[in-house]
Amino acid sequence: MLTTKSVTGNLPKSSELNQRLNNKTLMLSSRQMGWNGILVEQYQNLPAPAEKELSALSTHWLILPGHPGHLHWKFDDRLRESIFQKGDSLLVPAGQSGYWRCQNSKSSQTELHIHLQPELVEQVTQASEMDTERLDLVNHFCKQDLHLQHIAMLLLAELCSDGMMGQLYVESLTQVLVIHLLRHYSKSAQIITSENRSLTHAQLQQAIDYIHTHLNRDLSLAEIAEVINISPTYFASLFKRATGISPHQYVIQQRVERAKSLLSKTDLAIADIALQVGFSSQSHLTQQFKRLTGMTPKQVR
Structure with a gap:
């Protein structure tokens, strides 16, 4: 690979x-x-x-x-x-x-x-x-x-x-x-599909574990794919096939879930929670939080 x-x-x-x-x-x-x-x-x-x-x-x-x-x-x-x-x-x-x-x-x-x-x-x-x-x-x-x-x-x-x-x-x-x-827009218009290929359970779990461990970082496809030694594009398509969502969407979901937990279990400021779970700012956290939960972080707290 x-x-x-x-x-x-x-x-x-x-x-x-x-x-x-x-x-x-x-x-x-x-x-x-x-x-x-x-x-x-x-x-x-x-x-x-x-x-x-x-x-x-x-x-x-x-x-x-x-x-x-x-x-x-x-x-x-x-x-x-x-x-x-x-x-x-x-x-x-x-x-x-x-x-x-x-x-x-x-x-x-x-x-x-x-x-x-x-x-x-x-x-x-x-x-x-x-x-x-x-x-x-x-x-x-x-x-x-x-x-x-x-x-x-x-x-x-x-x-x-x-x-x-x-x-x-x-x-x-x-x-x-x-x-x-x-x-x-190229001389080749057909992709050889890889319908029979998929991430193994171990590869998927390894990628997910890496994402959870490094949620606070600005993760890249290349960084996650390297953990299981496959190309970023190949990883992105196989991850979506295995989970139903793209790596980016999965990361956003997990950041919101972790923020939810910190809001209920700690007294950390919302701005600090945003940075701790990997969002660039409190407003970015609020935007994604409301999109996925229907509430703002302040309402949850």
Whole structure:
């Protein structure tokens, strides 16, 4: 079984992106948040025409404009024209150069850029048992994809909250995003399923014991999967098959249960309990506590 490690390096530098985004102002970035294999940035798009020769990037580049516009683009020596609407997306695979000319709307708008390291995509591909001979992502422009939009908006919400949900949540979203792109935007569209595979009782118990022991930490998929020596993506799918919920959802449930116990058995301040069970703040605890129990921590106490 494959054990994947954290992907480091190779994310585009700020100076490299600034050269190709000279009509945009950076508003938010995950660059300093330590997210593994992914860079998420939100830009304000100035109401001016943009024309650019695009040198090849070392990452897969996903763009969600969030505003209408007119796009001329050229890849593989073919010039094409598209009208894009809010909700459309654009994907430029790593290593591909090209050209585009874009006429934006008259008012300033925001757009979301997501960069994925090819090493991360390859790891997810191998762990999902996809056909590695045809894993290459391909260009796509102005395609409506509500599922892709939903994943991207969840990543943006996590960026806006300064990483409130934690590393495990971001890794889960990233892997869902990569698998979605591989299923719908690559030369290979089929996954070899592993219906007959499952975690052994010992593996599941070992993973659960590790989660319970380290609830107060910002757990990651890679960290938990390493305990039973399998890949993070493989672990996530098998854990959900065994328990009915994702690792992230399970961790949240256990944190709420432990908080419930501490609220009834101790006089600790709610803010201290939140940190002790692994939530980033009292408000984060209250949000998840009310979602799962229908009450606030104060009401329980």
